[in-house]
Amino acid sequence: xxxxxxxxxxxxxxxxxxxxxxxxxxxxxxxxxxxxxxxxxxxxxxxxxxxxxxxxxxxxxxxxxxxxxxxxxxxxxxxxxxxxxxxxxxxxxxxxxxxxxxxxxxxxxxxxxxxxxxxxxxxxxxxxxxxxxxxxxxxxxxxxxxxxxxxxxxxxxxxxxxxxxxxxxxxxxxxxxxxxxxxxxxxxxxxxxxxxxxxxxxxxxxxxxxxxxxxxxxxxxxxxxxxxxxxxxxxxxxxxxxxxxxxxxx
Amino acid sequence: xxxxxxxxxxxxxxxxxxxxxxxxxxxxxxxxxxxxxxxxxxxxxxxxxxxxxxxxxxxxxxxxxxxxxxxxxxxxxxxxxxxxxxxxxxxxxxxxxxxxxxxxxxxxxxxxxxxxxxxxxxxxxxxxxxxxxxxxxxxxxxxxxxxxxxxxxxxxxxxxxxxxxxxxxxxxxxxxxxxxxxxxxxxxxxxxxxxxxxxxxxxxxxxxxxxxxxxxxxxxxxxxxxxxxxxxxxxxxxxxxxxxxxxxxxxxxxxxxxxxxxxxxxxxxxxxxxxxxxxxxxxxxxxxxxxxxxxxxxxxxxxxxxxxxxxxxxxxxxxxxxxxxxxxx
Numbered sequence: 054x055x056x057x058x059x060x061x062x063x064x065x066x067x068x069x070x071x072x073x074x075x076x077x078x079x080x081x082x083x084x085x086x087x088x089x090x091x092x093x094x095x096x097x098x099x100x101x102x103x104x105x106x107x108x109x110x111x112x113x114x115x116x117x118x119x120x121x122x123x124x125x126x127x128x129x130x131x132x133x134x135x136x137x138x139x140x141x142x143x144x145x146x147x148x149x150x151x152x153x154x155x156x157x158x159x160x161x162x163x164x165x166x167x168x169x170x171x172x173x174x175x176x177x178x179x180x181x182x183x184x185x186x187x188x189x190x191x192x193x194x195x196x197x198x199x200x201x202x203x204x205x206x207x208x209x210x211x212x213x214x215x216x217x218x219x220x221x222x223x224x225x226x227x228x229x230x231x232x233x234x235x236x237x238x239x240x241x242x243x244x245x246x247x248x249x250x251x252x253x254x255x256x257x258x259x260x261x262x263x264x265x266x267x268x269x270x271x272x273x274x275x276x277x278x279x280x281x282x283x284x285x286x287x288x289x290x291x292x293x294x295x296x297x298x299x300x301x302x303x
Numbered sequence: 304x305x306x307x308x309x310x311x312x313x314x315x316x317x318x319x320x321x322x323x324x325x326x327x328x329x330x331x332x333x334x335x336x337x338x339x340x341x342x343x344x345x346x347x348x349x350x351x352x353x354x355x356x357x358x359x360x361x362x363x364x365x366x367x368x369x370x371x372x373x374x375x376x377x378x379x380x381x382x383x384x385x386x387x388x389x390x391x392x393x394x395x396x397x398x399x400x401x402x403x404x405x406x407x408x409x410x411x412x413x414x415x416x417x418x419x420x421x422x423x424x425x426x427x428x429x430x431x432x433x434x435x436x437x438x439x440x441x442x443x444x445x446x447x448x449x450x451x452x453x454x455x456x457x458x459x460x461x462x463x464x465x466x467x468x469x470x471x472x473x474x475x476x477x478x479x480x481x482x483x484x485x486x487x488x489x490x491x492x493x494x495x496x497x498x499x500x501x502x503x504x505x506x507x508x509x510x511x512x513x514x515x516x517x518x519x520x521x522x523x524x525x526x527x528x529x530x531x532x533x534x535x536x537x538x539x540x541x542x543x544x545x546x547x548x549x550x551x552x553x554x555x556x557x558x559x560x561x562x563x564x565x566x567x568x569x570x571x572x573x574x575x576x577x578x579x580x581x582x583x584x585x586x587x588x589x590x591x592x593x594x595x596x597x598x599x600x601x602x603x604x605x606x607x608x609x610x611x612x613x614x615x616x617x618x619x620x621x622x623x624x625x626x627x628x629x630x631x632x
Contacts, residue, residue: 059426066414066422073413073449137409141465144375145426146398 063155085117130210358519412451
């Protein structure tokens with residue numbers, strides 16, 4: 054079996070396992086839509102402004118996918134590693150490429166699924182109307198912009214125990230999301246936070262997604278910062294995976 | 304159960320590793336592995352040739368599982384070299400001719416039986432058809448069942464079937480029949496013997512003497528991270544299959560060290576322990592010891608003869624090993 058086919062094979066089985074516990078999938082799909090309903094829809098000045106509403110949906114979309122990635126791949130992978138079957142899979146003739154790649158693919162598919170209810174709600178109940186072309190570009194950009202967080206999740210999951218992974222994922226995720234302007238738009242930031250924010254993957258990702266949806270908002274620095282974080286966290290994930298030996302016995 | 308495999312040959316055409324037929328399947332030299340302050344393996348050597356049937360015997364915590372985890376590429380040794388088909392076991396290409404089994408009964412609970420087999424099968428260049436494998440292990444009626452709903456014995460059977468799905472030349476099994484009833488255990492033994500008869504190499508661990516006795520041709524005894532014995536089954540059995548002869552000696556003139564030395568020197572006695580009026584003798588031939596006791600006129604009471612546990616037998620091997628070392632040093 055070619056490396057590509059083996060990667061898809063691993064992805065397929067991870068998705069199959071996830072889908073067999075439907076409540077986990079439903080929770081993941083509803084969370085971003087609920088956040089929109091509770092935090093954006095009540096503010097009519099945001100919900101009725103086509104640009105502000107579109108930016109709000111875009112920010113939440115990135116937060117939804119990035120938290121899905123950080124948690125399912127951080128805590129989820131750490132949990133899997135504690136199972137004897139994971140140690141067994143390591144004895145099969147498959148390298149880190151197939152297993153990490155499989156996780157990447159299944160994560161992207163699940164992230165995509167979690168966007169559907171959010172976009173539907175934004176289309177029905179806000180003034181956001183970027184058009185089909187910009188909408189599709191926005192969705193694709195969210196998935197790409199969230200890849201650094203997928204890698205971060207994998208690094209946490211392969212590097213830490215279940216309990217530590219959950220705690221670290223939380224500690225890392227929420228400050229990053231806030232300082233990245235995913236809850237409050239960066240226009241409301243003080244100058245120092247705006248400058249600091251410019252170096253974070255969450256802020257760069259947010260700007261790039263807003264750019265895709267509205268046609269404005271990102272600078273060249275955003276693309277450089279996002280690419281640098283993707284490379285750095287991707288390398289970290291591969292390194293952590295290679296030195297991992299499954300469960301530690303002491 | 305029946306195994307028919309004609310495709311297994313010493314060197315597959317286009318095999319990624321460069322072993323010629325006759326090269327060792329497993330080669331471990333001077334392998335040491337520590338976990339924190341615990342030394343799980345201490346300068347262990349193990350070479351397994353194609354077609355061998357090797358049992359790794361030792362009590363829990365002896366280092367058997369650690370040794371296998373190095374061979375299957377799950378861990379790296381701290382010192383020494385491990386080769387699998389001549390390659391590094393951590394290289395996936397070295398593992399295309401290896402079959403292993405999940406420890407305990409750890410299977411993904413939401414996947415169906417046939418799905419798990421298919422998941423594993425696709426990693427190998429020439430897997431067995433899933434249907435035939437399930438048939439062979441009596442799992443065909445359960446193919447659509449989620450593994451979380453299987454009984455312990457069914458899970459165990461599936462786990463061992465997974466080791467064979469890739470048509471491997473080497474199968475490594477860690478405690479293959481733990482938790483099985485007698486029938487299940489014998490059925491699995493039959494399947495493993497059939498695999499070996501078709502030309503496969505088999506390495507398994509067990510802390511059941513009976514299991515090693517039923518399967519292995521060569522036995523490697525491991526304890527405290529060291530190889531205590533490595534020999535044919537009969538030779539090791541003679542050293543490990545001990546009887547424990549216990550009795551009481553009434554207090555009196557026989558209390559002294561001289562008596563203890565006399566008891567230890569009786570023919571067939573491997574080890575003698577005395578606590579108060581209780582005496583324990585470990586021996587390979589209990590009959591000979593009892594005859595010796597009678598002939599020497601030892602006034603024993605409450606005689607009790609039973610099979611010694613492996614742990615007790617290993618204790619004597621450990622002491623013997625220590626003595627050898629002192630002589631060597």
